[in-house]
Amino acid sequence: MAYTHRVHYYETDKMAVVHHSNYIRWMEEARVDYLDQIGAGFAAMEARGLQSPVVSVACKYHRPTRFDDRVRIRVSVEKYNSIVLKVAYEMYNETTGELAATASSEHCFVNASGRPISIAKGWPDIDATLKEQVRGKN
Amino acid sequence: MAYTHRVHYYETDKMAVVHHSNYIRWMEEARVDYLDQIGAGFAAMEARGLQSPVVSVACKYHRPTRFDDRVRIRVSVEKYNSIVLKVAYEMYNETTGELAATASSEHCFVNASGRPISIAKGWPDIDATLKEQVRGKN
Amino acid sequence: MAYTHRVHYYETDKMAVVHHSNYIRWMEEARVDYLDQIGAGFAAMEARGLQSPVVSVACKYHRPTRFDDRVRIRVSVEKYNSIVLKVAYEMYNETTGELAATASSEHCFVNASGRPISIAKGWPDIDATLKEQVRGKN
Amino acid sequence: MAYTHRVHYYETDKMAVVHHSNYIRWMEEARVDYLDQIGAGFAAMEARGLQSPVVSVACKYHRPTRFDDRVRIRVSVEKYNSIVLKVAYEMYNETTGELAATASSEHCFVNASGRPISIAKGWPDIDATLKEQVRGKN
Numbered sequence: 001m002a003y004t005h006r007v008h009y010y011e012t013d014k015m016a017v018v019h020h021s022n023y024i025r026w027m028e029e030a031r032v033d034y035l036d037q038i039g040a041g042f043a044a045m046e047a048r049g050l051q052s053p054v055v056s057v058a059c060k061y062h063r064p065t066r067f068d069d070r071v072r073i074r075v076s077v078e079k080y081n082s083i084v085l086k087v088a089y090e091m092y093n094e095t096t097g098e099l100a101a102t103a104s105s106e107h108c109f110v111n112a113s114g115r116p117i118s119i120a121k122g123w124p125d126i127d128a129t130l131k132e133q134v135r136g137k138n
Numbered sequence: 139m140a141y142t143h144r145v146h147y148y149e150t151d152k153m154a155v156v157h158h159s160n161y162i163r164w165m166e167e168a169r170v171d172y173l174d175q176i177g178a179g180f181a182a183m184e185a186r187g188l189q190s191p192v193v194s195v196a197c198k199y200h201r202p203t204r205f206d207d208r209v210r211i212r213v214s215v216e217k218y219n220s221i222v223l224k225v226a227y228e229m230y231n232e233t234t235g236e237l238a239a240t241a242s243s244e245h246c247f248v249n250a251s252g253r254p255i256s257i258a259k260g261w262p263d264i265d266a267t268l269k270e271q272v273r274g275k276n
Numbered sequence: 277m278a279y280t281h282r283v284h285y286y287e288t289d290k291m292a293v294v295h296h297s298n299y300i301r302w303m304e305e306a307r308v309d310y311l312d313q314i315g316a317g318f319a320a321m322e323a324r325g326l327q328s329p330v331v332s333v334a335c336k337y338h339r340p341t342r343f344d345d346r347v348r349i350r351v352s353v354e355k356y357n358s359i360v361l362k363v364a365y366e367m368y369n370e371t372t373g374e375l376a377a378t379a380s381s382e383h384c385f386v387n388a389s390g391r392p393i394s395i396a397k398g399w400p401d402i403d404a405t406l407k408e409q410v411r412g413k414n
Numbered sequence: 415m416a417y418t419h420r421v422h423y424y425e426t427d428k429m430a431v432v433h434h435s436n437y438i439r440w441m442e443e444a445r446v447d448y449l450d451q452i453g454a455g456f457a458a459m460e461a462r463g464l465q466s467p468v469v470s471v472a473c474k475y476h477r478p479t480r481f482d483d484r485v486r487i488r489v490s491v492e493k494y495n496s497i498v499l500k501v502a503y504e505m506y507n508e509t510t511g512e513l514a515a516t517a518s519s520e521h522c523f524v525n526a527s528g529r530p531i532s533i534a535k536g537w538p539d540i541d542a543t544l545k546e547q548v549r550g551k552n
Contacts, residue, residue, distance in 0.1 A: 146439070146442065146443055146446070147442055147446060148439050148442055163422065163424050166422065166423055166424055167422055170422070170423060170482075180423065180481070180482070181482045205456070205457065206446075206455075206456070206457045
């Protein structure tokens with residue numbers, strides 16, 4: 001699945017390209033959209049008392065993106081074991097056809113009180129959905 | 139009282155000056171610092187069940203500011219009547235000596251459930267402190 | 277014309293609603309989209325040596341917006357005289373049906389060296405397009 | 415050397431902690447301050463036609479930080495070979511005494527036209543300064 005972000009003027013910096021911190025935000029936009037589409041959306045998860053804090057992020061910047069460029073972000077589940085979710089991102093600049101960035105993020109799951117939990121126990125349907133995604137990748 | 143903000147690289151845009159939306163954030167930085175100094179700080183207020191949502195903002199941009207500039211922000215209470223607080227801001231670019239921007243923001247007060255309240259009733263000490271500030275101005 | 281912004285997680289703050297500074301950024305998103313649609317887009321203007329710095333902004337916050345809400349932003353030209361452009365914004369929360377915010381921004385026009393210019397002289401087609409918009413409003 | 419960032423209200427998100435993308439911005443703040451202090455500041459480098467785009471970032475989030483917390487960021491040069499600079503960051507929450515995050519960023523160097531260059535050739539003084547930092551670490 002892919003999500004498209006159009007670059008905003010306020011995302012550029014004085015080098016006239018997108019500031020690198022914004023790619024971390026686009027990863028979140030694309031991840032939110034992805035989880036929504038597979039039926040494990042943030043809003044639904046939070047309504048059921050689940051939150052998924054970010055444990056780590058990493059991003060490699062290959063080519064700059066610029067104001068008004070359309071960036072297509074492909075999201076995939078790299079790893080999932082009911083406790084940790086690892087998501088991978090490929091960002092293509094549709095305007096230039098270039099690979100702009102590759103990235104990954106890791107997430108754990110906590111309940112409303114912030115305690116780490118296993119999804120498999122209280123939310124078996126979300127657990128199954130996420131497992132499906134890893135399988136789907138192979 | 140004055141607060142100084144040093145311009146970050148990520149606050150610039152492709153015109154090589156600070157993006158105008160950041161001044162709205164600096165207003166908050168300066169307001170938080172100001173309220174802290176007069177003894178009506180955000181953290182203290184929130185610990186006592188008080189929040190002060192922003193009702194309106196306005197900002198006039200006189201001269202651009204740039205990466206690494208030091209911006210001194212003078213904060214004053216323009217109006218306060220226990221229900222609405224109006225704060226004024228003058229932003230000087232210390233690096234160039236120019237007036238960079240003038241601005242204002244209005245705030246109401248709500249309790250933890252988001253209901254509008256009069257500060258005079260439940261928080262007379264904070265009420266007195268804020269009233270003092272308007273008087274102090276004249 | 278209307279532009280729709282879906283609220284990102286990173287736009288929320290600890291009051292669990294969108295931080296007020298983001299509306300200023302949405303105004304820019306909607307303005308960019310609007311100017312694009314009427315044929316006076318930012319990218320095209322910049323390619324022709326024109327920039328339109330923000331002279332002032334003002335925003336009234338009526339009702340909060342939240343993560344994942346869809347905000348529809350109606351843009352109109354309130355005033356235009358070849359030297360100053362004033363744009364008005366109405367932001368509706370499509371998710372709740374409420375009016376979320378009303379806002380305005382003023383812009384001047386400068387050439388590549390940052391000098392204020394009259395659009396009527398060097399860019400008569402853009403001038404005509406913008407004048408059309410004010411007329412169109414009445 | 416250490417840089418201290420006080421957490422702004424607008425940096426929090428609806429989980430009531432700092433949004434993870436902001437740490438990437440704090441890395442830049444701390445890096446700018448560090449390079450300034452060792453005499454290889456951004457402003458000075460840009461004045462001499464040098465820019466240092468970010469090639470990659472990585473950040474591990476150990477413990478959340480909250481509004482008003484003071485975060486102390488220790489910066490060190492992990493690697494430098496005139497072509498690539500790798501910087502490491504340790505972020506401590508001074509308010510709680512906890513290690514909040516560890517991170518790294520890689521940078522290359524380009525001239526005003528965006529072409530990759532070796533610092534050793536045109537900017538031997540900056541080259542020497544940066545080499546000193548790696549040595550200083552051991």
